[in-house]
Amino acid sequence: MPRKSMIEAIRDGLDVMMGRDERVVVYGEDVGYFGGVFRVTAGLQAKYGKSRCFDAPINESGIVGTAIGMAAYGLRPCVEIQFADYMYPAYDQLTQEAGRIRYRSAGDFTCPIVVRMPTGGGIFGGQTHSQSPEALFTHVSGLKTVVPSNPADAKGLLISAIEDPDPVIFLEPKRLYNGPFDGHHDRPVTAWSKHELGEVPDGHYSIPLGKAAIRRKGSACTVLAYGTMVYVALAAAEETGVDAEVIDLRTLLPLDLDAVVESVKKTGRCLVIHEATTTSGFGAELVTLVQENCFYHLEAPVGRVAGWDTPYPHAQEWDYFPGPARVGRALLEVMEG
Amino acid sequence: MAKTSTDKSAPLRFHVPEPEVRPGGQPDFSKVVIPQAGSVERPPVDAEPESIRKLAFSIIRVLNRKGEAVGPWAGALSDEELVEGLRHMMLLRAFDARMQMAQRQGKTSFYMQHLGEEAVSTAFRRALEPGDMNFPTYRQAGLLIANGYPMVSMMNQIYSNEKDPLKGRQLPVMYSSKEHGFFSISGNLATQYVQAVGWAMASAISGDTRIAAAWIGDGSTAESDFHSALVFASTYKAPVILNVVNNQWAISTFQGIARGGSGTFAARGLGFGIPALRVDGNDYLAVYAVAKWAAERARSNLGPTLVEYVTYRAGAHSTSDDPSAYRPKTESDAWPLGDPILRLKAHLIIRGVWSDDRHTQAEAQIMDEVISAQKEAERHGTLHAGGKPSARDIFEGLYEEMPPHLRRQRQQAGV
Numbered sequence: 001m002p003r004k005s006m007i008e009a010i011r012d013g014l015d016v017m018m019g020r021d022e023r024v025v026v027y028g029e030d031v032g033y034f035g036g037v038f039r040v041t042a043g044l045q046a047k048y049g050k051s052r053c054f055d056a057p058i059n060e061s062g063i064v065g066t067a068i069g070m071a072a073y074g075l076r077p078c079v080e081i082q083f084a085d086y087m088y089p090a091y092d093q094l095t096q097e098a099g100r101i102r103y104r105s106a107g108d109f110t111c112p113i114v115v116r117m118p119t120g121g122g123i124f125g126g127q128t129h130s131q132s133p134e135a136l137f138t139h140v141s142g143l144k145t146v147v148p149s150n151p152a153d154a155k156g157l158l159i160s161a162i163e164d165p166d167p168v169i170f171l172e173p174k175r176l177y178n179g180p181f182d183g184h185h186d187r188p189v190t191a192w193s194k195h196e197l198g199e200v201p202d203g204h205y206s207i208p209l210g211k212a213a214i215r216r217k218g219s220a221c222t223v224l225a226y227g228t229m230v231y232v233a234l235a236a237a238e239e240t241g242v243d244a245e246v247i248d249l250r251t252l253l254p255l256d257l258d259a260v261v262e263s264v265k266k267t268g269r270c271l272v273i274h275e276a277t278t279t280s281g282f283g284a285e286l287v288t289l290v291q292e293n294c295f296y297h298l299e300a301p302v303g304r305v306a307g308w309d310t311p312y313p314h315a316q317e318w319d320y321f322p323g324p325a326r327v328g329r330a331l332l333e334v335m336e337g
Numbered sequence: 338m339a340k341t342s343t344d345k346s347a348p349l350r351f352h353v354p355e356p357e358v359r360p361g362g363q364p365d366f367s368k369v370v371i372p373q374a375g376s377v378e379r380p381p382v383d384a385e386p387e388s389i390r391k392l393a394f395s396i397i398r399v400l401n402r403k404g405e406a407v408g409p410w411a412g413a414l415s416d417e418e419l420v421e422g423l424r425h426m427m428l429l430r431a432f433d434a435r436m437q438m439a440q441r442q443g444k445t446s447f448y449m450q451h452l453g454e455e456a457v458s459t460a461f462r463r464a465l466e467p468g469d470m471n472f473p474t475y476r477q478a479g480l481l482i483a484n485g486y487p488m489v490s491m492m493n494q495i496y497s498n499e500k501d502p503l504k505g506r507q508l509p510v511m512y513s514s515k516e517h518g519f520f521s522i523s524g525n526l527a528t529q530y531v532q533a534v535g536w537a538m539a540s541a542i543s544g545d546t547r548i549a550a551a552w553i554g555d556g557s558t559a560e561s562d563f564h565s566a567l568v569f570a571s572t573y574k575a576p577v578i579l580n581v582v583n584n585q586w587a588i589s590t591f592q593g594i595a596r597g598g599s600g601t602f603a604a605r606g607l608g609f610g611i612p613a614l615r616v617d618g619n620d621y622l623a624v625y626a627v628a629k630w631a632a633e634r635a636r637s638n639l640g641p642t643l644v645e646y647v648t649y650r651a652g653a654h655s656t657s658d659d660p661s662a663y664r665p666k667t668e669s670d671a672w673p674l675g676d677p678i679l680r681l682k683a684h685l686i687i688r689g690v691w692s693d694d695r696h697t698q699a700e701a702q703i704m705d706e707v708i709s710a711q712k713e714a715e716r717h718g719t720l721h722a723g724g725k726p727s728a729r730d731i732f733e734g735l736y737e738e739m740p741p742h743l744r745r746q747r748q749q750a751g752v
Contacts (some may be wrong), residue, residue: 052542065528065532065565068535069533072535075539093531104511106734108513108514144736254742
């Protein structure tokens with residue numbers, strides 16, 4: 001099976017869908033001729049023409065607002081926000097419009113759009129190229145939020161997102177574009193070409209939204225993670241020797257609660273981790289759900305490791321990023337608790 | 338010695354625009370320059386935007402003071418069409434009157450009427466073809482009335498009753514009808530403007546022939562989405578009509594707060610290279626003629642047109658405000674462009690196809706029609722009495738397929 005980077009896998013997903021369904025249009029800042037600042041859409045304009053893949057003005061509200069109008073018309077726009085940090089001007093369109101059009105019109109109009117955006121830090125992007133705003137999407141009604149962690153999933157989840165009848169936020173952990181970064185910033189990252197999850201099937205396949213994956217089977221403690229933090233969790237488990245069960249949530253909303261509950265009931269312990277800021281983060285939701293559903297199976301308080309409640313710093317990136325050392329310490333605490 | 342305004346050491350002054358008059362004062366529209374009917378040119382639809390810049394600063398008018406249709410924008414509609422147009426405006430006014438009263442009687446929570454602005458949406462609708470799509474604000478119900486959308490369905494929505502097509506989820510008057518080319522009203526401001534441009538882009542991408550119409554009020558042109566819409570419409574030459582209804586008031590805020598120093602709202606289009614026209618919004622014939630011109634441009638791949646309808650909101654913004662708190666009570670009577678219904682009525686009488694008697698008869702007949710629709714709607718309930726949407730409708734229809742967390746919450750709610 002061919003191996004691809006996450007960038008190539010996402011491009012392949014777009015290519016497959018543009019080839020199968022002429023309603024799929026792709027646009028965003030630098031997305032057309034140049035192929036995007038991360039090169040995800042490279043070659044799509046040449047292959048499908050300027051009507052299907054084109055450059056947009058630097059206006060995120062306009063990108064999402066026009067996509068909503070296109071979806072109302074009957075197209076399937078899949079737009080790119082250059083960095084998740086740039087989505088705020090589009091937030092009104094996403095939360096009060098995209099998420100509610102089906103509901104408020106009682107199905108008269110629908111909004112099948114996909115909004116892709118690179119998320120997370122680890123590339124020295126400073127406070128405006130490193131954010132993880134997933135909780136701002138899961139907190140509002142009517143949206144679905146997906147965070148893939150590897151090339152094979154990225155393509156399959158993207159195809160599901162494009163085929164979904166409702167709006168989907170597709171967060172691409174940019175530190176994973178080229179390999180499974182585990183937080184050890186001082187070591188080279190294994191390329192996806194050398195990783196089994198870099199094996200991306202050709203053609204059309206989909207991975208359903210709302211289904212988690214177990215990345216490491218274990219019996220001692222459940223770690224709930226998504227995106228880059230999946231690999232941080234795997235590294236922490238190896239380095240501490242804790243037999244952790246690492247669950248890659250893949251879709252935050254709808255959430256695969258069954259997979260979470262089944263694992264926590266088995267291990268009796270749980271650690272929740274994410275790169276986004278701590279307070280009111282998606283981790284708070286996970287901790288609550290675990291408490292509500294698994295309280296009598298818990299042998300220790302549920303732990304949480306997340307980004308500090310500050311803007312993402314530039315020079316101090318590795319003091320900020322919740323890497324394997326912090327996650328490892330938290331794992332041991334949950335084991336002792 | 339007093340410091341002069343050009344003295345660089347003088348303290349800076351903060352400028353806040355003020356309307357000409359406030360409550361207690363004499364209404365004064367002397368600064369509103371009203372060109373004579375028929376005096377503004379009608380350029381070919383493919384005129385260079387640069388060559389017709391002055392249309393953004395004038396007012397296209399067809400009906401003169403005597404009620405005659407004059408000038409290059411006249412003559413587009415037949416007697417029958419004009420009588421029907423009058424009827425649409427009268428229907429909208431009667432509908433508003435009954436629903437305004439129903440709100441006062443506690444049958445619904447809220448209402449927004451069109452008083453004085455009836456020509457804008459009813460005449461515009463006539464310029465569109467089946468399949469075209471409006472992205473309206475809450476003051477364009479004339480698009481539905483003039484397109485034959487059932488009044489009973491509108492009332493069911495206003496009452497949020499058991500037959501409400503929107504299942505009780507939306508504020509009154511936030512209608513939706515794809516079939517009638519009427520996009521779901523948000524209740525947010527300006528978001529729909531850029532969505533209309535996206536719809537139009539999609540139509541062009543698809544090689545379709547349908548066009549879109551965006552709607553916004555003078556106050557909301559200050560929103561960034563207005564600017565976003567103009568950028569996208571300009572860049573992609575989207576087949577869209579960008580309508581700005583300047584009714585002078587954004588709740589209590591006079592139009593100068595949104596307009597700033599730009600002269601007119603239409604002038605906003607010029608920086609984007611978008612042809613921009615101002616039209617007498619109380620002149621049914623002028624609204625139709627300009628809308629038709631803009632629609633022809635859009636359908637001929639000539640791109641967007643910005644149209645500012647100069648009108649006056651004779652009533653309150655909604656049932657939640659009292660205009661006498663922010664403008665003179667008699668300001669509406671002083672509005673120099675008159676009442677759209679009376680103006681079209683006068684024109685039809687001059688044409689010899691209408692009379693005072695017929696008008697009185699029509700008024701009575703239309704009111705009967707509205708009252709009988711109201712009775713039918715009220716059989717299905719009003720906001721606080723009779724049939725209402727199910728509590729299950731809270732959870733249904735947010736997603737095509739209900740996700741597990743909503744199924745759990747619906748169970749918790751016991752519905």
